[in-house]
Amino acid sequence: MSANEPSIGPSVRIETDRLVLRPVQAGDASAIHAGINDYAIVSMLANAPWPYGPGDAEAFVASMEARDRTREQPLAIEHRRHGLIGVTGFHASQDEAFPELGYWVARDHWGQGYASEAASAALVWAHEGWGKRAVRAGHFVENTASARVLVKAGMLYTGVVAPLYSKARGEAVPSRKMIWLA
Ligand SMILES: CC(C)(COP(=O)(O)OP(=O)(O)OC[C@H]1O[C@@H](n2cnc3c(N)ncnc32)[C@H](O)[C@@H]1OP(=O)(O)O)[C@@H](O)C(=O)NCCC(=O)NCCS
Incomplete structure (x- = not known):
């Protein structure tokens, strides 16, 4: 692969x-x-169930092979000393033009800037390594920690607040929509 070729696929490696x-x-x-089986985490996500069993994690990992890497890129957040501490990355939806950034960090590691470090690096890579011109995001209105992460990473509010179904909660929750332009 040449230095200018986007590094999509299993070779993606983003270092901070x-x-x-x-x-x-x-x-x-x-x-x-072990990290995501926590209601404080899954209740802030759209697609994670509650309770979150070992089989749910295995199904998530097994689904990686079928992913279209031009449209979505789930990434493990691996701490250089502690190992896997969360997941970030980009997912796609059929009716939206740009990938959406998401993430969670295991509770033991909150408040140390890891989500901010991961989200900012992932956005830079989305443009420079993946060739995307824009990335979407959104957070439930009460999720002030995620709001800080996204604002610090350079995301801007679109002004749209729309209901987003949370599988874990079993109901739609108002979500503030954001956009990042490369
Ligand atoms: C949101 C989440 C990823 C943050 O992870 P983290 O590694 O602790 O985040 P960081 O340490 O990088 O930064 C968190 C920021 O939120 C702030 N914050 C944390 N808890 C907060 C709270 N209850 N109220 C307001 N701000 C809060 C921190 O002060 C920090 O901002 P600062 O740098 O300006 O001080 C983590 O709490 C999580 O996994 N939550 C559940 C899943 C989730 O919400 N995912 C995002 C869905 S949109």
């Missing part, structure tokens, strides 16, 4: 001071389950 973002892979399921 403390973290490496790399594709979710076989063997990650137990660490993902």
Whole structure:
């Protein structure tokens, strides 16, 4: 691969001071389950169930092979010393032009800037490594921690607040929509 060719596929590797973002892979399921099996996390996400069982993590990891890497890129957040501490990355929806950034960090590691470090690096890569010109995001209105992460990463509010179904809560929750332009 030449230096200018976008590094899509299993070769993605995004390095920051403390973290490496790399594709979710076989063997990650137990660490993902240990981190995400927390209502304070899944209740802030759209597509994660509650309770979140080991089988849900295994199904998530197993789904990686079928992903279209030109449209979505789930990435493990691996701490250089602590191992997998969360998941970030981009997912696609059929009716939206741009990928959407998402993330969670295991509770033991909150408040140390890891989500901010991961989100900012992922956005830079989305443009420079993946060739995207814009990225969407959104957060439930009460999720002030995620709001800070997204604003610090350079996301802007579109002014749209729309209901988004949360699988874990079993109901739609108002979500503030954001956009990042490369
Ligand atoms: C949101 C989440 C990823 C943040 O992870 P983190 O590694 O602790 O985040 P960071 O340390 O990088 O930064 C968090 C920011 O939110 C702020 N914050 C944290 N808790 C807060 C709260 N209850 N109210 C207001 N701000 C808060 C922090 O002060 C920090 O902002 P600052 O740098 O300006 O001080 C983590 O809490 C999480 O996984 N939550 C559940 C899943 C989720 O919400 N995902 C995003 C869906 S849109």
